[in-house]
Amino acid sequence: MSGDARRKPTxxxxxxxxxxxxxxxxxxxxxxxxxFAKTEHGWEMHAEVVELARIPDTTSVLATYAVRLEPDGAFAGYERLRRYGRGQLDR
Structure with a gap:
């Protein structure tokens, strides 16, 4: 087995x-x-995606998704956390 086989992913x-x-x-x-953060169950990433592209772009609808990974980096699942208009600020 090579040394890279047990290397943790960056x-x-x-x-x-x-x-x-x-x-x-x-x-x-x-x-x-x-x-992107380590959790007690692995890793969690928050991703911003365009769910509905509109013209002008400032009216597009975006969403934040939580993407969960196992401790070894294997995909564990995702869920949408919120939807918002582009340019909308958090309160």
Whole structure:
């Protein structure tokens, strides 16, 4: 067994893998990652996606999704946390 077989994935590798899995499964393209943190069950990434593109772009509807990973980086699931209009600020 090589030394790389047990190497832990880097944060960048975890995020790349989570993005790829989410986009393939959900059919949505991630515009940005707004959070990434270790949890007691693995990892959680918050992804911002355009759910409804409109013209002008300022009227587009976006959503924040929580993407969950197992401790080894395997995809565990996702859920939508909120929907909002582009440019809408958190209160």
């Amino acid at each position: 944060t960048a590798e975890l995020i790349r893998g989570a993005r790829q899995e989410f986009e393939e499964i959900a059919g949505l393209e991630i515009e940005s990652v707004s959070a």
